Amino acid sequence: xxxxxxxxxxxxxxxxxxxxxxxxxxxxxxxxxxxxxxxxxxxxxxxxxxxxxxxxxxxxxxxxxxxxxxxxxxxxxxxxxxxxxxxxxxxxxxxxxxxxxxxxxxxxxxxxxxxxxxxxxxxxxxxxxxxxxxxxxxxxxxxxxxxxxxxxxxxxxxxxxxxxxxxxxxxxxxxxxxxxxxxxxxxxxxxxxxxxxxxxxxxxxxxxxxxxxxxxxxxxxxxxxxxxxxxxxxxxxxxxxxxxxxxxxxxxxxxxxxxxxxxxxxxxxxxxxxxxxxxxxxxxxxxxxxxxxxxxxxxxxxxxxxxxxxxxxxxxxxxxxxxxxxxxxxxxxxxxxxxxxxxxxxxxxxxxxxxxxxxxxxxxxxxxxxxxxxxxxxxxxxxxxxxxxxxxxxxxxxxxxxxxxxxxxxxxxxxxxxxxxxxxxxxxxxxxxxxxxxxxxxxxxxxxxxxxxxxxxxxxxxxxxxxxxxxxxxxxxxxxx
Amino acid sequence: xxxxxxxxxxxxxxxxxxxxxxxxxxxxxxxxxxxxxxxxxxxxxxxxxxxxxxxxxxxxxxxxxxxxxxxxxxxxxxxxxxxxxxxxxxxxxxxxxxxxxxxxxxxxxxxxxxxxxxxxxxxxxxxxxxxxxxxxxxxxxxxxxxxxxxxxxxxxxxxxxxxxxxxxxxxxxxxxxxxxxxxxxxxxxxxxxxxxxxxxxxxxxxxxxxxxxxxxxxxxxxxxxxxxxxxxxxxxxxxxxxxxxxxxxxxxxxxxxxxxxxxxxxxxxxxxxxxxxxxxxxxxxxxxxxxxxxxxxxxxxxxxxxxxxxxxxxxxxxxxxxxxxxxxxxxxxxxxxxxxxxxxxxxxxxxxxxxxxxxxxxxxxxxxxxxxxxxxxxxxxxxxxxxxxxxxxxxxxxxxxxxxxxxxxxxxxxxxxxxxxxxxxxxxxxxxxxxxxxxxxxxxxxxxxxxxxxxxxxxxxxxxxxxxxxxxxxxxxxxxxxxxxxxxxxxx
Numbered sequence: 001x002x003x004x005x006x007x008x009x010x011x012x013x014x015x016x017x018x019x020x021x022x023x024x025x026x027x028x029x030x031x032x033x034x035x036x037x038x039x040x041x042x043x044x045x046x047x048x049x050x051x052x053x054x055x056x057x058x059x060x061x062x063x064x065x066x067x068x069x070x071x072x073x074x075x076x077x078x079x080x081x082x083x084x085x086x087x088x089x090x091x092x093x094x095x096x097x098x099x100x101x102x103x104x105x106x107x108x109x110x111x112x113x114x115x116x117x118x119x120x121x122x123x124x125x126x127x128x129x130x131x132x133x134x135x136x137x138x139x140x141x142x143x144x145x146x147x148x149x150x151x152x153x154x155x156x157x158x159x160x161x162x163x164x165x166x167x168x169x170x171x172x173x174x175x176x177x178x179x180x181x182x183x184x185x186x187x188x189x190x191x192x193x194x195x196x197x198x199x200x201x202x203x204x205x206x207x208x209x210x211x212x213x214x215x216x217x218x219x220x221x222x223x224x225x226x227x228x229x230x231x232x233x234x235x236x237x238x239x240x241x242x243x244x245x246x247x248x249x250x251x252x253x254x255x256x257x258x259x260x261x262x263x264x265x266x267x268x269x270x271x272x273x274x275x276x277x278x279x280x281x282x283x284x285x286x287x288x289x290x291x292x293x294x295x296x297x298x299x300x301x302x303x304x305x306x307x308x309x310x311x312x313x314x315x316x317x318x319x320x321x322x323x324x325x326x327x328x329x330x331x332x333x334x335x336x337x338x339x340x341x342x343x344x345x346x347x348x349x350x351x352x353x354x355x356x357x358x359x360x361x362x363x364x365x366x367x368x369x370x371x372x373x374x375x376x377x378x379x380x381x382x383x384x385x386x387x388x389x390x391x392x393x394x395x396x397x398x399x400x401x402x403x404x405x406x407x408x409x410x411x412x413x414x415x416x417x418x419x420x421x422x423x424x425x426x427x428x429x430x431x432x433x434x435x436x437x438x439x440x441x442x443x444x445x446x447x448x449x450x451x452x453x454x455x456x457x458x459x460x461x462x463x464x465x466x467x468x469x470x471x472x473x474x475x476x477x478x479x480x481x
Numbered sequence: 482x483x484x485x486x487x488x489x490x491x492x493x494x495x496x497x498x499x500x501x502x503x504x505x506x507x508x509x510x511x512x513x514x515x516x517x518x519x520x521x522x523x524x525x526x527x528x529x530x531x532x533x534x535x536x537x538x539x540x541x542x543x544x545x546x547x548x549x550x551x552x553x554x555x556x557x558x559x560x561x562x563x564x565x566x567x568x569x570x571x572x573x574x575x576x577x578x579x580x581x582x583x584x585x586x587x588x589x590x591x592x593x594x595x596x597x598x599x600x601x602x603x604x605x606x607x608x609x610x611x612x613x614x615x616x617x618x619x620x621x622x623x624x625x626x627x628x629x630x631x632x633x634x635x636x637x638x639x640x641x642x643x644x645x646x647x648x649x650x651x652x653x654x655x656x657x658x659x660x661x662x663x664x665x666x667x668x669x670x671x672x673x674x675x676x677x678x679x680x681x682x683x684x685x686x687x688x689x690x691x692x693x694x695x696x697x698x699x700x701x702x703x704x705x706x707x708x709x710x711x712x713x714x715x716x717x718x719x720x721x722x723x724x725x726x727x728x729x730x731x732x733x734x735x736x737x738x739x740x741x742x743x744x745x746x747x748x749x750x751x752x753x754x755x756x757x758x759x760x761x762x763x764x765x766x767x768x769x770x771x772x773x774x775x776x777x778x779x780x781x782x783x784x785x786x787x788x789x790x791x792x793x794x795x796x797x798x799x800x801x802x803x804x805x806x807x808x809x810x811x812x813x814x815x816x817x818x819x820x821x822x823x824x825x826x827x828x829x830x831x832x833x834x835x836x837x838x839x840x841x842x843x844x845x846x847x848x849x850x851x852x853x854x855x856x857x858x859x860x861x862x863x864x865x866x867x868x869x870x871x872x873x874x875x876x877x878x879x880x881x882x883x884x885x886x887x888x889x890x891x892x893x894x895x896x897x898x899x900x901x902x903x904x905x906x907x908x909x910x911x912x913x914x915x916x917x918x919x920x921x922x923x924x925x926x927x928x929x930x931x932x933x934x935x936x937x938x939x940x941x942x943x944x945x946x947x948x949x950x951x952x953x954x955x956x957x958x959x960x961x962x963x964x965x966x967x968x969x970x971x972x973x
Contacts, residue, residue: 058956064879066871130870137869140918147924155922156915163867163910167903170882174899178886 013110028093069123072476092234094447165214175204188479190261202270215248233344241336281308286418324392331385358433370456486531498596555609563606580939594627628723647711654698675748702735717783721831729824768795773908808884815877825947849921863913873955
């Protein structure tokens with residue numbers, strides 16, 4: 001059943017170029033239905049009958065099985081993806097209208113869904129690694145969709161960075177194999193509990209971190225992400241705010257909590273180097289974001305910064321930190337995808353610069369309200385989402401030895417102020433600024449408006465009733481699920 | 482039955498080649514000749530498979546130079562692996578030749594030498610003594626020279642001479658060890674683990690130096706630094722299907738000789754953890770890195786692929802020099818995968834030249850729209866060479882790296898080997914993927930004419946077979962692994 005679910009979008013997507021659709025609408029409908037079908041399958045898997053045992057599909061070699069299983073963290077990631085994917089597909093139907101080669105776009109977009117599900121439901125490191133590589137390749141055509149030189153350059157950079165990252169992870173993988181030849185299944189608490197901590201294992205962890213850190217856009221491996229924002233907006237929204245980058249974060253969570261384990265990394269260079277990198281990225285990403293005038297690139301830098309919140313929180317290496325990381329993973333996904341979608345609507349009407357969206361609220365009240373809400377939430381204005389997760393992360397960092405709590409908290413606060421400058425100020429300008437001339441905005445198309453408003457509303461509901469998901473998250477963080 | 486199929490596997494293409502060269506009747510029409518060649522190549526597959534099925538490990542004595550110098554053949558598992566891989570690749574490339582060569586001159590000569598070279602390669606893989614091996618090694622060099630010289634252009638002749646000089650020099654260096662081993666082994670035949678005498682006629686230090694020189698000599702065919710210079714100039718000047726077998730198959734002859742020398746004559750124990758091993762691993766690592774960098778700097782597609790072969794073959798050699806069961810197993814796997822991939826890539830490049838005349842990587846822009854089928858195959862095979870799971874290249878590199886990690890004879894190689902492998906994998910991505918990317922994602926104007934490669938069975942069948950093979954064998958490598966694992970364990 002699980003494998004069937006992963007295969008559904010892959011197969012349905014692969015068929016798209018070969019089906020003769022009557023018109024564009026029919027194709028959009030087809031891809032929308034396939035993603036809804038997949039999501040329903042995922043919901044059924046998660047809520048009704050989660051397979052309790054892992055399924056081994058085949059063995060590359062005796063020591064390298066490709067196997068799948070769903071545990072708590074997997075469930076969380078599955079849910080994030082499967083809620084957002086149909087919504088973005090709907091949005092893509094609106095956004096891609098003016099693009100060529102739509103068939104190919106929807107083909108890869110739908111296949112990509114399956115690959116992301118594969119990442120979420122991998123039961124061991126080698127399976128995760130395989131899907132991780134596949135994700136790089138399958139998203140490459142999406143990034144370079146319009147075939148312009150800048151897109152190709154961005155795609156190439158993305159590819160080199162990602163492949164370079166997985167190469168580092170590969171070395172780490174070899175290390176793990178040499179320590180524990182037939183045990184790479186994910187187990188909460190790590191698989192090396194029987195080993196005394198050693199520096200070479202810590203070094204392996206560092207390799208993994210740097211490797212998977214590419215997709216999580218940790219400094220100095222972040223520069224592909226802002227470049228990749230040349231991709232069509234549905235791709236930037238879903239892949240570069242959720243699926244791809246979150247799978248980087250997801251992989252880091254897996255290696256930290258499910259492979260190496262806290263005891264091994266704690267209070268050593270393997271914890272502190274990544275921690276400092278993440279803290280630096282938080283501030284650095286925000287600063288770059290303030291300087292950037294292009295809306296999508298600004299949001300991309302903001303993603304760089306916010307992803308490092310999650311990474312930082314994972315590296316605090318306590319249950320509360322893990323909890324906060326997952327919280328921010330969910331929250332940031334909701335907030336950023338909605339922001340990106342809104343910016344895509346502005347972009348389609350010719351407003352690519354942050355100054356050009358001044359006064360937009362008059363002609364697009366709902367989109368602008370969603371933008372405002374999410375901007376406030378990301379900046380961390382209580383009681384909205386971003387505040388809750390930052391609060392958890394801040395509290396969790398206090399248990400670290402000095403000076404790390406100070407570094408963590410200060411970087412969070414600086415970034416919060418900068419977020420206000422780069423997101424909340426433009427959002428206010430939408431309401432109180434003078435509309436710039438020559439740009440006519442409207443929001444008549446429900447295919448764009450519905451997902452934006454729905455996701456923003458979802459964000460609002462979770463802000464007001466956080467206990468709805470907190471119970472679930474804390475169970476995962478404690479390893480009881 | 483075993484003897485029969487073994488002899489016939491060698492004699493059939495030999496006779497075929499001679500008949501083809503001699504008989505005017507066969508050459509009057511292209512179709513007759515193509516059917517003749519195709520039949521021989523397919524029957525050859527059958528004979529090689531039969532040799533494998535009925536193998537009983539008996540030695541077939543052909544004749545004796547002297548009492549101590551028998552010329553003999555034997556079908557052991559190593560020779561069966563090599564001969565079957567070679568026969569398959571030969572058949573697939575041959576099939577594409579039928580289309581490609583219709584635009585070239587001297588077809589008759591080409592096909593005659595195509596069959597003769599196959600015969601000498603099969604004989605090489607079935608050789609049972611060092612001298613037999615040496616004999617056929619030279620034969621392969623001379624016969625395959627015809628491919629390099631095929632166009633008769635100035636460049637071709639210059640590369641041909643380079644090829645000849647390098648190969649002869651290499652073989653002569655190889656001969657050095659054969660002389661000394663003739664005195665110092667208990668039997669002239671290949672024995673697993675080697676048959677080195679306890680009392681050596683020379684000091685073991687001298688023997689080590691000799692072996693070092695000889696192994697470098699045999700590695701010439703596999704393009705290992707410092708004897709790699711001929712490969713990038715000789716392979717690309719041949720017609721594409723011939724470049725494919727030169728790069729994908731004939732280079733493996735060098736690997737075979739190295740394996741025979743190390744594992745079947747001297748024994749790995751004699752070399753393990755000596756300076757020779759360290760030096761050889763270092764040389765192979767240098768080659769891996771250097772080949773990739775040079776491929777990256779090269780603009781002509783076929784030349785780029787040739788440099789890539791330099792690098793990839795040293796993966797195989799590196800695994801063999803590591804002298805560890807899983808590394809050797811990885812080498813065998815990489816040998817099979819690289820044969821499939823490099824054959825396929827050269828054929829793709831060949832079809833592109835044949836259809837459009839495009840040789841330089843820069844001109845690949847927009848090619849994906851004109852030849853989607855060929856470029857798709859090209860991309861799949863490239864992914865295999867980079868080693869992205871689930872394609873084949875991943876599995877083989879995995880084993881080589883594992884072998885380096887688990888059984889270090891030298892501390893430094895435990896991390897250096899995996900690191901170099903990975904850097905080279907990245908470089909491979911850098912020199913193979915951009916052509917594909919530019920081919921598919923070029924927004925400028927391209928002539929939108931369908932070149933109909935998919936409909937042409939001579940082009941479609943070989944390329945489809947190879948691309949499917951690399952994915953299927955990547956997902957299900959178990960049948961190979963079962964054979965290779967047991968052999969690799971026996972060897973170490």
